[in-house]
Amino acid sequence: MKYVDEYRDPQLAQQIAAEITEVSAGRRLKLMEVCGGHTHTIYKHGIEDLLPRTIDLVHGPGCPVCVLPMGRIDDAIAIAETDGVIFTTFGDMMRVPGSRGSLLDARARGADIRFVYSPLDALKLARQNPDKQVVFFAIGFETTAPSTAVTLLRAQAEAISNFSVFCNHVAVIPAIKAILDSPDLQLDGFIGPGHVSMVIGLQPYEFIARDHHKPVVIAGFEPLDIIQSVAMIVRQIVAAQPAVENQYGRVVRPEGNRKALEAMARTMELRPFFEWRGLGFINDSALKLRADFAPWDAELRFDVPGLRIDDPKACQCGEVLRGAIKPWECGVFGTACTPETPIGTCMVSSEGACAAYFNYGRFSMASERIELT
Amino acid sequence: MHASKTSYTPYHCATCADEARSALVVALIGDDMARVDIDGDLIECDISLVDAIAVGDSVLVHGGVAIAHDAGDGTDRPACTPDRHSAESRK
Numbered sequence: 001m002k003y004v005d006e007y008r009d010p011q012l013a014q015q016i017a018a019e020i021t022e023v024s025a026g027r028r029l030k031l032m033e034v035c036g037g038h039t040h041t042i043y044k045h046g047i048e049d050l051l052p053r054t055i056d057l058v059h060g061p062g063c064p065v066c067v068l069p070m071g072r073i074d075d076a077i078a079i080a081e082t083d084g085v086i087f088t089t090f091g092d093m094m095r096v097p098g099s100r101g102s103l104l105d106a107r108a109r110g111a112d113i114r115f116v117y118s119p120l121d122a123l124k125l126a127r128q129n130p131d132k133q134v135v136f137f138a139i140g141f142e143t144t145a146p147s148t149a150v151t152l153l154r155a156q157a158e159a160i161s162n163f164s165v166f167c168n169h170v171a172v173i174p175a176i177k178a179i180l181d182s183p184d185l186q187l188d189g190f191i192g193p194g195h196v197s198m199v200i201g202l203q204p205y206e207f208i209a210r211d212h213h214k215p216v217v218i219a220g221f222e223p224l225d226i227i228q229s230v231a232m233i234v235r236q237i238v239a240a241q242p243a244v245e246n247q248y249g250r251v252v253r254p255e256g257n258r259k260a261l262e263a264m265a266r267t268m269e270l271r272p273f274f275e276w277r278g279l280g281f282i283n284d285s286a287l288k289l290r291a292d293f294a295p296w297d298a299e300l301r302f303d304v305p306g307l308r309i310d311d312p313k314a315c316q317c318g319e320v321l322r323g324a325i326k327p328w329e330c331g332v333f334g335t336a337c338t339p340e341t342p343i344g345t346c347m348v349s350s351e352g353a354c355a356a357y358f359n360y361g362r363f364s365m366a367s368e369r370i371e372l373t
Numbered sequence: 374m375h376a377s378k379t380s381y382t383p384y385h386c387a388t389c390a391d392e393a394r395s396a397l398v399v400a401l402i403g404d405d406m407a408r409v410d411i412d413g414d415l416i417e418c419d420i421s422l423v424d425a426i427a428v429g430d431s432v433l434v435h436g437g438v439a440i441a442h443d444a445g446d447g448t449d450r451p452a453c454t455p456d457r458h459s460a461e462s463r464k
Contacts, residue, residue, distance in 0.1 A: 090436075118437020120419060140436075143393060147436030150419050195393045198433065198441045250444045251433060259422040260440055 007222030008045075016227045017050040024234045028054045030186065031233055032323055034176060035193035036063030037221050039353050043360035045223040051230065058185070058323035059356075061175050061279060062193055064140045064168075065092045065349035066321060069275045070309035072168055073098030076137050079166055079302045080111045086129060087113045088122040089137040092349045095342065099309045119151035119165070126155075126163035135298045138167045143195040145169040145287060146260035149267040152293055166298040167288050169268065172196050173204050174285035175276065180212050185323050189233040191226065192218040194248040201256025202244050209242040220248040267293055275308060277345060278321030317344035320353050327354040334358060393435035395443045398428050409434060 033039055039059045042048060048057055061067050073096055080087035080103060087103070094103045094115065107113040112132075116122050119136045126134035138148040148165060155163050172193055179185060192205060197218045205216045215236035219229035229247045236242055246252050267290060274286030289297040311317060315337070316330040327333050327346065337343040339355050346352035350359070396409035396418070405421035411434065419438040420426045431443035 117416075118418075120437045143435050143440070146422055146440055147419070147438035150421060150438050195433070195435065195440075198393075251441055253441075257422060257440055259424070263422060 007220070007224040009224060013050060013224055013227050016224070016231050017052075020055070020227070020231050020234055021052045023231070023238055024052060024055060025238075026052075026054055027234075027237070028056075029188045029234065029237065030056045030058055031189045031191060031230065032058040032060045032179070032187050033191040033219075033226070034060040034062040034172060035191075035196065036066065036349065036352065036356075037195070038191055038193070038219060038226060039063070040350060040356050041221055041223060041226055043356040045226075046360070047223060047226050050227065055230065055234075057191075057230075058187065059320070059327075059353035060179065060190075060323060061276065061321045062141070062172065062196075063346070063349050063352050064144070064170060065096060066317065066345040066352045067170065067175070067276045067278065068096065068139060068168060068345065069277045070098050070311060071275070071305070071307050073102070074100060074309060075299075075304040075306060076166060077101075077103060077106045077111075078304050079135055079298055080106050080113050081109070082133075082302055084131075084133055085112065085302075086125055086132050086134045087111065087137065088116045088119075088125060088134060089113065090117075090139065091115050093137055093139065096345055096348050097342065119148050120154070123151050123155055123160065123163055126160050127158075130162060132162060133301070134163050135302070136163070136165050138165050138169055140169055141172050141193070141196045142169075142199040142260075142264070143193075145264050145268065146199060146257070149260070149263035152267040152289070152296055153263060155296055156293065161295065164296045164298040164301050165289060167268065169287040170274065170276070171270070171285055171287065172200075174282045175279060176205075176208065178276075178279045178282050178285075179322065180208070180214075182322060187214065187323075188237060189215040189217070189242075191229050191233070192216045192244075194218055194220050194225070194252060197246075197248070197256070198252045199257050199260045202246060202252070202254045205244045209244050213242045215242045216244045218244070218246045218248050218252055220251065266290070276321075277311065278318035312343055315344035317346045317354075320344075320346050327357040330354065393433035393440060396432055396434045396439070398426055398430045398432060400428060401426070407439070409439070 103113050122136035208214050208216050215233045217229040217232045219225050268287040269290050270284045271286045271288045273281045273283050275281050314332045319325040337347050342348045346354035394411050396411045398407050399410050400408040407420045418434050423439045432439040433441045433443050
């Protein structure tokens, strides 16, 4: 496949892994991959098995499905069950459990809930159904927010009044700051999110190297991208020269995508605070619609409970999302909680650490690493 | 106007993974929209956020919107090609 095969060369992977072993020289290092897409690649391709056992990859909060608290699911269901509403959502959100079940359960009760690939599909539904209110469940980091912004701008330009957005977009930098401030996790470096970075650029990460003295390497999503990023981080650590480096130069530009940032700034602004599953309330960490776009704001148009809901007691998604425990250390992993019957969000999304480990990682040597820590 | 069809594997949800997919532009269809090929599936996507898109370009598409050129043509390929990697290793 074009642009893919050259990033899956097993011999080259072994070569870089050998270099990592040599350069790291037995140092025990804990590196966090922030992005759920990276978690997926790591488990799917068995990358942990290639690395020296002294290098531990910790899975971060970069799966937007996983970090959404249960209260927001309940809010979504409340909107979806409003008379006259067509509620649209990305696929994985359908199965995420709230306190009253999932959106799939709500659909079984009679709500008109539909899967869409793009918010533009939801806008199309609004054009086709002028007698209905079409609501789009917007979630995701800065990779996804531009598509919501473009859709809002089109809705405004066309004066489509029966369309609105339930906005749950979050920002990656505040989450990284919260992790850096977390007392129970000492990290040595970050594998930075590639596609978020093609929107926001490299500058927002500079504080991590400058103030926290941790390396950051923005990485692509193929196996060699990840392995090479680990090599770059290890070289920075050994040289004691933390910096922000860009491994994903074929896509990520240092300045990001200015048009996407401008579209987001025109339509959305930071919320004063927002709850993240596992990380709690984080200031200035999520987006809401600007006042100019109030007519398209589902939270203003519909009644939502707006309640904070505790996670199920058996579920340890919070610790998994903070990197405090590995998926298999959760008491219900693979028993009561599986991809078919998920209790927590990390088992719902394929990019969630628990689902990725369940699907790909159960036979890896990763579990043996715990003996070394 | 906007196709819902995707070709993603069962264990990969690109919509919520914050991971965009590489697509080949096969036609510009007006109103800042293009028809693109993602692994054999044709979808229509918004191209208003990326400059100078032409037929034959590779772009990264997320949620039905192109958000970057995919310059995976070797011109700025990262250092995981053997020569460059070896050169860096010697530094």
